[in-house]
Amino acid sequence: MQYELFPSERFSFFSLSSGSCGNSYYLGNSHYGILIDAGIGPRVIKKRLAHYGIELSSIMALLVTHDHFDHIKSVGYLGEKLSIPVYATREVHRAIMHHPLVRNNLNGSTRYIEKGTPFQIEDFRITAFNVPHDSIDNSGYFIQFGNHRFTLATDVGVITDEVAYYICKANHLVIESNYDEEMLNNGRYPYPLRQRIASGWGHLSNRQTAEFLANNYSSDLRNIWLCHLSGDNNHPELAYQTVESRLAQKGIKVGRDVALHVLLRNILSQKTEF
Numbered sequence: 001m002q003y004e005l006f007p008s009e010r011f012s013f014f015s016l017s018s019g020s021c022g023n024s025y026y027l028g029n030s031h032y033g034i035l036i037d038a039g040i041g042p043r044v045i046k047k048r049l050a051h052y053g054i055e056l057s058s059i060m061a062l063l064v065t066h067d068h069f070d071h072i073k074s075v076g077y078l079g080e081k082l083s084i085p086v087y088a089t090r091e092v093h094r095a096i097m098h099h100p101l102v103r104n105n106l107n108g109s110t111r112y113i114e115k116g117t118p119f120q121i122e123d124f125r126i127t128a129f130n131v132p133h134d135s136i137d138n139s140g141y142f143i144q145f146g147n148h149r150f151t152l153a154t155d156v157g158v159i160t161d162e163v164a165y166y167i168c169k170a171n172h173l174v175i176e177s178n179y180d181e182e183m184l185n186n187g188r189y190p191y192p193l194r195q196r197i198a199s200g201w202g203h204l205s206n207r208q209t210a211e212f213l214a215n216n217y218s219s220d221l222r223n224i225w226l227c228h229l230s231g232d233n234n235h236p237e238l239a240y241q242t243v244e245s246r247l248a249q250k251g252i253k254v255g256r257d258v259a260l261h262v263l264l265r266n267i268l269s270q271k272t273e274f
Contacts, residue, residue, distance in 0.1 A: 011148065012273045013172065016040060016048045018227045019265035023071050025174065025227075026054070027143065027150065032122055035084075036063045036141060036152055038074040040266070042081075045074060048268045056082060061111075061121045063128075064088035065154060066135035067095035076104030087111045087119070089128070091137035115139060129166050132157040134201040142166045148274060149220075151175075154228050157201040159212050168216055172274065174263075175213075177226035177243065178203035179233035187233055203228070206239050210246035217252050223272060225261045236262045 009029050016024040022040035026033055026049065033054060038045060046056055062084050065071055075096055079086040086109050088096070093110055096102055113119060118127045123146070128139040133155040140153040140163060151170035153163055167173060184194055184205075196202050213224065226239050240262050244254045254260045263269050 009146065010273050011145065012052070012271045013150070013174075013223075013225075014052065014271040015225070015227065015263040015269040016045060017266045017268075018263035019229055019231060020070050021231070021266045022073060023065075023154065023228065024074075025152065027124075028054070028058070029123075032058050032060045034061045034063060034121060034124060035059055035078075037065055037071040038062055038078055039068075039070040040073060042074045042077045045078075051268060052271055056084075059084050062086045063126070063139075063141055064092055064096070065131070065140070065152075066133060066138040067092050067099065068135050068155070069099070069101055071155075072096055072099065072102060076102045076106060079106045079109030080104040083109060085109055085111045087113050087121075087126075089113055089115065089137050089139060092139075095136040113139075127166075129162055130160070131155065131163055132160060132201055134196065134199075140166060142169065148172060152227075156204045157199060159204070159208070164212070164216065167212070168218065171220055172223045172225075173221060174225045174227050175209055176204045176228045177206050177209040177234070177239045177262075178228050179205050179230045180235070180238055180242070181205050181207055183238075184230075184233040189232065197233075203230075206234065206242035207246075210243040213243060214246040214250045214252065217247065217250065217258070219257070221258050222274065223259045223261065225263050225269075225272075227263045229262070229265060231265055236264060 025036040125144040127142045131138045131140045143150040150172045152174040
C-alpha cells in the first residue's frame with residue numbers, strides 16, 4: 001500500500017539499541033517505518049517499538065548493514081516469521097544464510113540490493129554505499145524522504161571519499177563514535193584487538209568523528225546521533241564532549257547550529273521528530 005506524503009507529515013527516528021550488545025534503529029512516520037539492523041532479540045524489538053506506539057506490522061522493511069551478529073540477531077525471525085522484507089547485498093545475505101547463530105533461513109523475505117543503485121520503499125528513496133569494515137560486506141544507508149536527507153554510517157574503519165560524500169549530504173546523521181583513543185590504548189584489550197579496532201577496517205574514534213564533523217559541517221545539518229559506543233573504551237559523556245568541543249573550536253555551537261545526541265548501549269533512545 002502506498003501512502004501519500006503530505007508536507008505536514010512528521011517523521012521520527014530513534015535507536016532501539018546501539019553498540020556491540022546489539023544494534024537496531026527505526027525511521028518512520030505515523031503510517032509505517034523501517035528498521036536498520038536487528039541485532040537484539042525480537043521480543044525486545046517489539047517491546048521497544050511499542051513504547052512509542054509502533055506495531056511490528058507497520059514495519060515495511062529491514063535494512064541490514066553487515067553480517068556481524070550484533071546487527072543480524074533477529075533478521076531470520078523478522079524475515080521468515082513476520083514476512084518483513086530484508087534488504088542487503090548478496091554478500092551479506094549469503095553470510096546470513098550460513099551464520100551458525102541465525103536460526104531462521106531467509107527465503108521469501110530476501111531482497112538483494114546493489115550499492116549506489118537507489119531503491120524505493122514507500123516514500124523512502126534509499127541508496128546503499130560502501131563502508132570499510134572487517135565484515136563480509138558493509139553498507140551505509142542514505143535515505144531521502146520529503147525534504148529530508150538521512151545518512152547512517154556505522155562500523156566505519158575509515159571515512160573514505162564515498163562515505164564522506166553521503167555524510168555531507170545529510171540533514172540527519174547517525175555516525176559511529178566507537179572509542180576514546182587513550183582509553184583503548186591503556187585498557188585491558190590485547191594488542192591485536194586494539195590494532196584491529198584502530199585499523200582502517202575497525203571503528204571510528206571520538207576524535208576521528210569529531211574532526212570530520214568539525215571540518216565538514218554544513219548549515220543544512222540539523223541532527224547528529226553518535227552511535228555504536230564501546231562499553232569498555234568509551235563513555236557517553238566523553239563522546240559528546242569530544243564532538244561538542246571540536247565543533248565549538250570551529251564556531252559551531254551545539255544546540256544553536258546543530259543538535260547532538262548520544263545513542264546509549266542497549267537502551268531505547270528518545271524519539272526525535274522532524
